[in-house]
Amino acid sequence: MLHGCGFVAGTDGNLSVRLDRRRVLVTPTSMSKGMMRTSDLVMVDLEGRKLAGKRNVSSEIAMHLLIYRLRPDIRAIVHAHPPTATGFAASGLSLDQPLVCELVVGLGCVPLARYGTPGTPELSRALEPLIPQYDAILMANHGVVTYGEDLQHAYMKMETVEHFARIALVAHLLGHAQPLNDEEIAKLVVLRQKYGGAKSAAPMPVDLASGKDNGNNHKTRASERVESDSRNQVPTRRR
Numbered sequence: 001m002l003h004g005c006g007f008v009a010g011t012d013g014n015l016s017v018r019l020d021r022r023r024v025l026v027t028p029t030s031m032s033k034g035m036m037r038t039s040d041l042v043m044v045d046l047e048g049r050k051l052a053g054k055r056n057v058s059s060e061i062a063m064h065l066l067i068y069r070l071r072p073d074i075r076a077i078v079h080a081h082p083p084t085a086t087g088f089a090a091s092g093l094s095l096d097q098p099l100v101c102e103l104v105v106g107l108g109c110v111p112l113a114r115y116g117t118p119g120t121p122e123l124s125r126a127l128e129p130l131i132p133q134y135d136a137i138l139m140a141n142h143g144v145v146t147y148g149e150d151l152q153h154a155y156m157k158m159e160t161v162e163h164f165a166r167i168a169l170v171a172h173l174l175g176h177a178q179p180l181n182d183e184e185i186a187k188l189v190v191l192r193q194k195y196g197g198a199k200s201a202a203p204m205p206v207d208l209a210s211g212k213d214n215g216n217n218h219k220t221r222a223s224e225r226v227e228s229d230s231r232n233q234v235p236t237r238r239r
Helices: 061-070 083-090 101-106 121-127 151-174 182-195 221-233
Strands: 014-018 023-026 042-045 050-052 076-080 136-139 143-148
Touching: 014 061, 014 151, 023 061, 061 076, 061 121, 061 143, 076 151, 083 136, 083 143, 083 151, 101 151, 101 182, 121 136, 136 151, 143 151
Parallel strands: none
Antiparallel strands: 014 023, 014 076, 023 042, 042 050, 076 143, 136 143
């Protein structure tokens, strides 16, 4: 589905499923997800050592194992490069404006992790501060990672991120984005339990109160310019 929806191209992306407390099933490296068969999957332990499979494990296995270590509730992970969401990531912009109620309920918001070279500890360090609170993360100049209680939920979160990115882009182009106010957001957060939405804390907007540069959407000139344009062009919504 990732390949069919255009979320990956060539040999991009990777997926994994936690089988039990010591084993993870993961896609192999250097293989198109549109051509992959069940027999191509690789089994590793939580240290990344191969237990079974004829192919080599994904070069980004460390990212998957980090998420599993930090989030015992997570059973599956999807990493892809959906074009619109990745465009936001390549522009230094998170998806943290509460423009659509479904995103607030389903994910809260989608922060931006600073750039880290794929397949290296840099990427894990950039993601680590965000993983406990968010179920979807943009990776600067790279792509998106989503995770959930099973592979279907992890994939659907990827769809949600890309769908919202398209909406956010259109709202910006139209020049009249109207984010939900605090009271409206509070009501939606209450509905999360009813509709099985975000189970992580997912603070909105991204919490930088600690003052640390944790890699989470440190504001770039691009994001500041977009916010400045919005303040100048959009009439203030009544609260």
